[in-house]
Amino acid sequence: MAARINPSILSADFANMQRDLERIATADYVHVDVMDNHFVPNLTFGPQMVERVQATSPVPLDVHLMIEDPDRWAPQYAEIGCFSVTFHAEAATAPITLARTLRKAGARAGIALSPKTDVGAYLELLPEFDQVLVMTVEPGFGGQSFLPHVLPKLTRLRDAATRLGTDVWLQVDGGVTTETIARAAQAGADTFVAGSSVFGAEDPGAAIEGLRAAASAHVH
């Protein structure tokens, strides 16, 4: 199976969003970082902006909510038709109920784990989710360095998914480059979010292909 490459528009030019969305038209999904300035110390998009990005993008949206109270706010992103909606384990009060609500509204349901969050409590719950996002930087900002000590989480998730026979996608986000992507893929990831390494490149389309090639040899 080919690796999925999801460029993060956190690193796009917000004043030229349509142009930048066209530049990443060969991506698998467009990763949209929703930040509320409370769960993380940064502020980005809300549902109206996400709806407009979705209407403009040739590629479906993979929404990553870095917000407080996702139990209340996440369903609206599923209702406007986003392909996948991922909320943080550290912020949700009732993650299973929320995942079921998102699925019922037609979205893939994802749960995200910040670097310090242990994965143990979620291993037996994997069938409740369509994807798990393992943060390889502290959430909040693009352009940070990949944290390799997080990689064993991916291995535990991959082993649990195999044991449970569930087709959950394992996503990594933060500091993903052609160097770090192979390590993440070897650890068990199959879906890769990359912001600065795609939008910082002269040719974002070629950067996507480079990342896909670097990961695909290790994704099964």
Ligand SMILES: O=C(CO)[C@H](O)[C@H](O)COP(=O)(O)O
């Ligand atoms: O979720 C994020 C930050 O919280 C971003 O998606 C992530 O950091 C991607 O940016 P980069 O590839 O530049 O590290």
